[in-house]
Amino acid sequence: MEPMISIVTPSFNQAQFLEQTICSVLEQNFSSLEYIVIDGGSADGSVDIIRKYASDLAWWVSEPDQGQGDAIRKGLARAVGKYIAWINSDDYYLPGAIEQAVAALEANPDWGLVYGNVLAVNETGEKINLLEYQPYQLEDLMQFQIIGQPAVFMRREVYERAGGISGSYHYLLDHHLWLRMAALAPMGYIPQTWAVARFHQAAKNTAMAARFASEAQQIAAWMEHEAPFKQRMATITDKAWAGAYRFGARYLSEGRQYTEALKMYRSAWQKNPQVVLQDWKRLGVTLLGKLGLWKQPLKS
Numbered sequence: 592m593e594p595m596i597s598i599v600t601p602s603f604n605q606a607q608f609l610e611q612t613i614c615s616v617l618e619q620n621f622s623s624l625e626y627i628v629i630d631g632g633s634a635d636g637s638v639d640i641i642r643k644y645a646s647d648l649a650w651w652v653s654e655p656d657q658g659q660g661d662a663i664r665k666g667l668a669r670a671v672g673k674y675i676a677w678i679n680s681d682d683y684y685l686p687g688a689i690e691q692a693v694a695a696l697e698a699n700p701d702w703g704l705v706y707g708n709v710l711a712v713n714e715t716g717e718k719i720n721l722l723e724y725q726p727y728q729l730e731d732l733m734q735f736q737i738i739g740q741p742a743v744f745m746r747r748e749v750y751e752r753a754g755g756i757s758g759s760y761h762y763l764l765d766h767h768l769w770l771r772m773a774a775l776a777p778m779g780y781i782p783q784t785w786a787v788a789r790f791h792q793a794a795k796n797t798a799m800a801a802r803f804a805s806e807a808q809q810i811a812a813w814m815e816h817e818a819p820f821k822q823r824m825a826t827i828t829d830k831a832w833a834g835a836y837r838f839g840a841r842y843l844s845e846g847r848q849y850t851e852a853l854k855m856y857r858s859a860w861q862k863n864p865q866v867v868l869q870d871w872k873r874l875g876v877t878l879l880g881k882l883g884l885w886k887q888p889l890k891s
């Protein structure tokens with residue numbers, strides 16, 4: 592018998608994309624699936640879409656909430672699956688993702704979470720980039736090697752031991768969670784593309800770039816004082832802070848805030864030049880953008 596997995600979709604006024612997200616979950620070839628949709632009180636037709644699939648949902652609700660993190664916590668609190676994940680209402684799974692993720696977690700009982708690659712697309716579904724990762728460990732996450740949330744699947748027991756999603760973060764709530772989970776159990780990486788992340792002007796990663804940058808610095812400061820990260824930070828402090836600044840620079844650059852992005856790159860360079868040199872392509876785009884010579888999104 593297949594172990595149960597619980598998937599939560601938080602949503603607010605995403606009717607344009609919501610049905611594709613729902614179908615990508617329900618059409619997975621996996622029988623032991625619990626699917627929960629948490630809507631924040633949308634007024635754009637989202638509720639009609641959810642009702643269309645209500646008979647296939649374990650539970651759904653549409654009511655005001657405190658944002659994405661609150662919605663995810665609410666859904667996962669009702670989840671009963673051995674494994675859990677969330678997929679935002681502007682992202683979607685690719686066929687076979689859940690089956691492959693559960694198989695990997697079953698084969699590796701020490702893993703607290705497993706992740707795959709993510710395909711980035713724009714508002715109309717055109718490919719922007721394939722986000723390919725590596726088999727990261729805790730210290731990689733501490734240096735802000737970021738894994739794509741849509742392709743992450745967790746062991747519920749480790750999620751709960753880590754304390755779940757913190758209410759202190761609204762933009763990097765996923766990375767903060769992965770850090771705490773990775774401190775408790777190893778992570779696994781499967782080099783398969785499991786999910787699609789949609790980048791559009793209303794998405795948080797585009798509209799709130801400066802806040803992502805700010806939260807990266809907040810997490811770096813938190814790690815300096817929080818067990819079990821404090822001791823590790825003593826040996827990688829400059830790399831961790833350089834990674835935080837580099838992360839912020841990338842988001843600001845992608846949000847076309849080129850002047851602020853260059854300031855972040857300068858801060859990263861002061862901490863560890865090698866970290867910035869690894870990001871030479873994005874740095875070049877940022878410089879061209881500052882000069883008004885770059886108009887297109889970075890494809891690779």
